Amino acid sequence: MSPTTTSTSPQHSNPLRSADDSRLNRIAGPSALVIFGVTGDLSRKKLMPAVYDLANRGLLPPGFALVGFARRDWEDQDFERVVHDAVKQYARTPFNEDVWAQLKQGIRFVQGEFDNPESFEKLSETLAKLDTERGTMGNHAFYLSIPPRSFPEVTQRLRESGLAEAQDGSWSRVVIEKPFGSDLRTARELNAVVESVFPPDAVFRIDHYLGKETVQNILALRFANLMYEPIWNAEYVDHVQITMAEDIGVGGRAGYYDGIGAARDVIQNHLLQLLALTAMEKPESFEASDLREQKERVLGAVRLPEDLAHATARGQYTGGWQGGEQVIGFLDEDGMNPESITETYAAMKLEIDTPRWDGVPFYLRAGKRLGRRVTEIAVVFKRPTDSLFASSQNSDLGQNALVIRVQPDEGVTIRFGSKVPGPTMRVRDVTMDFGYGHAFTEASPEAYERLILDVLLGDPPLFPRHEEVELSWKILDPIEEFWEQNGKPEPYRPGTWGPQSADDLLARDGRTWRRP
Template sequence: MGCMSETTTWANPLRDPRDLRLPRIAGPCSLVIFGVTGDLAQKKLLPAVYDLANRGLLPPSFGLIGFARRDWAADHFVDVVKEAIQAHCRTPFRESTWNNLLKGIRFVQGTFDDPAAFERLSQTVQELDRDRGTRGNHAFYMSVPPSAFPVVAKQLAASGLSRSSEGAWRRVIIEKPFGHDLKSAQELDRTVSEVFDPSSVFRIDHYLGKETVQNLLALRFANSMYEPIWNSNYVDHVQITMAEDIGIESRAGYFDGIGAARDVIQNHLLQLMALTAMEEPVSFAAEDLTAEKIKVLSAIRLPHDLSKHTARGQYAQGWQGSREVNGYLDEKGVDRGSTTETYAAIRLDVDTRRWAGVPFYLRTGKRLGKRVTEIAVVFKRAPHLPFESTAVQELGNNAIVIRVQPDEGVTMRFGAKVPGATAMEVRDVSMDFSYGRSFTESSPEAYERLILDVLLGDPPLFPTTKEVDLSWRILDPIEEFWSTLGQPQPYRAGTWGPAEADQMLALDGRHWRMP
């Protein structure tokens, strides 16, 4: 795969556009994390901040403020941050990096509905400006349940924290899901827009920060061998899969009532679909990337018969590897009569000249056979095979598979002659590109990239209001249809989902890939 070497020169959004060799370094600023005691902050956000500092991408004057209701002393919070970093950081732990970060770490105790707590936060921000040199530049990360977004936004406005002085900036980072349907998403957007300028609102979709997702753009637009066949003349269908081998863990309070489609398809998978199907952007600037993604999302057509081309399921008791696991209805915190789906699959079509007649199949689920996220572009079979039927009976469709996780890379599947056979015999073989084997640099975590983008004010990888609205317009009719069906079809834990998902593709004469 030499065409994807480090020497390729193209407008890569990972680099400073003024010099492809220079990394982008944030200026003086601070990051305020609401919900700093939660799993996301402990396992992802705090380690990402440390790794950015360790890579020299944060300024010496950086500040980090944790906001939570725990009645912790400042020293105890520092210990919590250090333990989280040491447990989950990607780069080596260095005392010099930690000691520099330590100078800017602060903790504010309070609840989201307490004006006095936000006044203390305002004083802490001013202290960092004065003593740490953050110059009025502050980003607020809402690592909190969606129901708390409006409350925190209004408190930031009332305390004056959302207002920036001349030459400085204030930004807000909002975790998905952004609403639970189109109406709630629009209401939330109105609330946030009353507090922050739209250009200062960053909606996090951590999948868009993954190296392989960005590599999809390189694969398509930095190489001449793929784009000519990336259309309905050659592509039979596209499968986009996000499978997890875990259950809901301790997330019953969030997941039950939300379900797999709202949790994953509305954001992650529709964004991956838009990047796969979009036309070449004029540049990799935010507005140009967004324009092309919006065209795709606007052109998506739902199946005529939702009963035949959507599927949902709920995992039952089974075996995950060598371990017996509970079914969804037996998980702690789940209502015994819950109709929440843990598996969702849908067919979508894109009404454009490039993709007319090419179905996109999106699926996601918990307690499936393995953990994998991939985009599989499956090509049509050759129109004529000049071989005996016995020579090609094991030959499938050619495919390009972009592996997003866990083993990031690209696989190409094609037919080749079996060596040594006296008669012609053709079987599928794979040619593989792996990030881990092809580059000496390790891939940064998605949250590293996205947090740095926020601090730089660089929004190419963040979904806009229009993209969120269009995604809900696609999913809402499916959710409304499913709400009339009652209990989802059960599937045994450790398998690949309910039977109706296989039937959905069988109706089209196709089958799911086995990752």
């Protein structure tokens, strides 16, 4: 059988897919995925399992290869064992011996250093052999699961070795993990370096949140349902809250996290992307150019309040009790600078200067050691203007809200008022709930499955281009500069919902944070 034949591969008789599965037209073509930083946690816990899960779902062809690049003194079979163990421990789909037998035939390892041209010559030779032996046809994706400081060196080595230049009829792509710089200046420098080697349409910036089914469902919820879009505007919406809360501390990431902080770590990318999808106008299509155009318009229209002291809050978690466990404070984490002023909690009020959102505040918050792990978007609606239900017996009636739960319990909750059974007209809040796990028999793919497949397909809608990245830094840079000039973060106890200044931020507007 030719290496590029797909009709009788074990993957393609996989019982996880049926013959009429709509995903059939999204099977990746012959290709090789090269992972730099293959010994790291991201590779072991996310990337390798995602590759296997794609194979197990029949979405990778027989002409596929997985290449690891690292300093370890490994042979191919050593790397094969590493992949096998990672798949066994972290894969989402059941282990299938036939699928694994097919996949492992294309697993290779290249021992090398980022600064050694000979290492990239070995990589080039390995890929050339795979093109011949596995039929990968010169299609190569380079996944830089490495610190951003190494991006320039690796991309330059790829250019010098000829690997960055696609040959006739083939493609060469690069995948970059966040952070995309630490401010606007460094983001522009990074973009210039990467795009001097790879053309813009061959650069895929990974924001794994955009691969989550519930994030993509924002577009379906808004534009596939007539009942929501007519009220998705300033006439009906009081405000929007976007929350990313974690109940853990920085742990082993102390060295990375110090100097980065909650705002740079997740607000600049994840939360501002959620804001853009929530607030954007309807795109002409779901093509990458149309989606990006609308997201860029929204991000370009974001305005900061003049008084950043009252429109932002930041905090650091202290030691204390959380969930029946004694935990240490941020400054006591292993490897942490005891004088660090890096925030572990950040909140801010943003406004969007468009007719749709005129006067509607967007409140963003992110933090560690909070009450629970949750990411959600809450669209909170205005109260009725008439007084028909304003009596004291209806004092427990809150505002209508539509809450999109991104994680961990993916779904949508709608809060509205309903009559309490009885002889009087008393109304109180009730909820209607949609959960992915209840409505669909198939579990949602892990975000990296979707994103890796899109890279191999050359399908870019879920990947922000450099304009989006730079617009996000334009929003965040003034806040970071203000914080640097205005003292230390406010302490907050673990297991709470952040510092008092965050509650004060909303209280000034007559509002309160949701307690998920």
